Amino acid sequence: MKHLIFGATGLVGSQLAERLALQGEEVYAFCRPGTEAEALRALGVRPVLGDLLDEEAIRRAVVGMDNVYNCAAATEGAAARLQAVNVLAVNAIVLACRGRQVNRIVHVSCASVHGTAAPEPLDEDAPFRPADAYARTKVEAERVLSAYVGQPDLRITTLRLAVPVGPDDTRIVAPLIEALRQDGRALAAQTGDPVVSFVDVRDAARAAILVAADDRAIGRTYHVRSFDAAPSAFAAKLAREIGGTMPAGRSFGTWSARLVGRLMGGAHRAGRVLDELARSPRISDERIRRELGFTPEHDLESATAYIAKVYWEREIERFGRRGP
Numbered sequence: 421m422k423h424l425i426f427g428a429t430g431l432v433g434s435q436l437a438e439r440l441a442l443q444g445e446e447v448y449a450f451c452r453p454g455t456e457a458e459a460l461r462a463l464g465v466r467p468v469l470g471d472l473l474d475e476e477a478i479r480r481a482v483v484g485m486d487n488v489y490n491c492a493a494a495t496e497g498a499a500a501r502l503q504a505v506n507v508l509a510v511n512a513i514v515l516a517c518r519g520r521q522v523n524r525i526v527h528v529s530c531a532s533v534h535g536t537a538a539p540e541p542l543d544e545d546a547p548f549r550p551a552d553a554y555a556r557t558k559v560e561a562e563r564v565l566s567a568y569v570g571q572p573d574l575r576i577t578t579l580r581l582a583v584p585v586g587p588d589d590t591r592i593v594a595p596l597i598e599a600l601r602q603d604g605r606a607l608a609a610q611t612g613d614p615v616v617s618f619v620d621v622r623d624a625a626r627a628a629i630l631v632a633a634d635d636r637a638i639g640r641t642y643h644v645r646s647f648d649a650a651p652s653a654f655a656a657k658l659a660r661e662i663g664g665t666m667p668a669g670r671s672f673g674t675w676s677a678r679l680v681g682r683l684m685g686g687a688h689r690a691g692r693v694l695d696e697l698a699r700s701p702r703i704s705d706e707r708i709r710r711e712l713g714f715t716p717e718h719d720l721e722s723a724t725a726y727i728a729k730v731y732w733e734r735e736i737e738r739f740g741r742r743g744p
Contacts, residue, residue: 421523423632424448424485426472426513427492428460431588432528432581436489436625437465443629450481450492472509479516487632488517489526495554495591506557511564518573524632525576528624531643531703533559533580537614541648541704544580544641551699562641575638577631579624582645583700585654585723586621587730592693593658597731599690600659613652616700617645620718620726627714634712642708646716646723651697655690657720661728 423440427433428449440447441463449460450468461467470477472492482488490513494505510527517525534542535549550556568574585593627644631637649657708714718726 421486422446422448422484423487423489424450424468424481426450426488426490426509427528428465430491430493431584431586432621432624432628433489433491434460434588435586435621436491436628438463439622439625439629441465448481448485450478472512473504475512475516478509478512482513482516482520482522485520486523487526488513488522488524489528489628489632491528491628493528493530493554493558499553502553502557503560506554507560507564510561514565514568514574514576518571521573523575524638525574526628526632527561527565527576527578528628529558529562529578529580529641530555531580531582531617531645531701533562534701534703536699537616537701541617541702542643543704544643544707569639575635577637577639578641579627579631580641580643580703581624582617582619582643582703583697584619584621584624585727587727587734589621589727592697593727595690595693596655596658597662599655600662613650613694613698615648615650615702616697617648617703618654618720618723619644620646620716620723622726623716623718626717627708630712630714636711640707640711642712642714643703643705644708644714644716645703645705647719648702649720651694654697654720654724655694658724658727661724662731 423445425433425437425447428437429451437447437449437460447465448468449465450470452471453469468481470481472478490510492505492509494502514525532555533548533550534546535551548559550559562578565576565578569576583592587593623646624644627642631642
């Protein structure tokens with residue numbers, strides 16, 4: 421089957437592209453010129469050059485595709501850009517698929533459409549309570565999609581992801597690693613912060629592939645999560661995993677300073693990241709478990725171990741021959 425991924429170079433999209441390619445599927449990545457990821461090319465993923473703001477480019481890209489996944493999103497920036505990428509482009513993708521015999525459109529949304537933490541896990545029917553501009557545009561995109569649900573030539577499924585984490589996460593993981601490099605004590609577990617839901621990007625990719633293949637998912641919205649944890653507990657576990665997998669004889673500070681220092685620019689961001697995480701909701705994934713039999717494969721230990729493993733593999737590859 422032919423799969424087209426919008427946002428294939430992003431955190432979730434890249435994992436989805438890799439998984440599909442390794443399964444022997446024919447995978448296409450819609451991306452702007454100059455952003456084609458060499459790692460994806462090496463897996464046989466074929467770039468389709470275009471811009472999300474170019475409706476004609478989107479129409480050309482979907483021709484002949486079996487499944488279309490929208491993992492693209494603008495998480496920050498001017499209001500006009502958030503609206504264009506997160507809302508207008510979603511509408512353009514759906515319209516481009518109409519009449520093209522596309523088997524499935526899988527739209528990736530976020531649990532933050534429900535707002536901040538609640539006493540009990542929130543299910544898919546919980547009200548929209550977006551707390552920031554990004555979440556408001558994701559709500560608007562879901563409302564756009566709901567207008568198309570039920571049309572016979574548009575088979576749409578929406579996935580609302582918990583906080584996604586993985587090795588390529590520059591929003592949460594990178595600043596936490598930078599904080600660890602400067603002062604590991606900054607990532608000690610604390611008490612009192614709320615428990616929120618996270619999703620390992622590998623589970624997110626598995627869920628996207630599953631709903632694209634199961635007709636029971638047509639017209640449905642599903643929460644996807646891997647585990648629940650307090651933000652400081654996630655950070656502390658990540659610190660232990662990073663330290664525990666450090667190559668023998670290497671100092672974390674000297675070994676990683678050149679790489680991580682360029683990623684984010686300061687441990688002062690760690691506190692802001694943890695505060696932002698603490699405002700994320702805890703969600704229930706009972707629907708996707710019950711209806712489709714989906715069970716996450718990864719927990720807090722697995723997710724942080726994976727991040728640490730990939731982190732040190734990349735450090736060794738990049739700087740190993742020259743040393744610290």
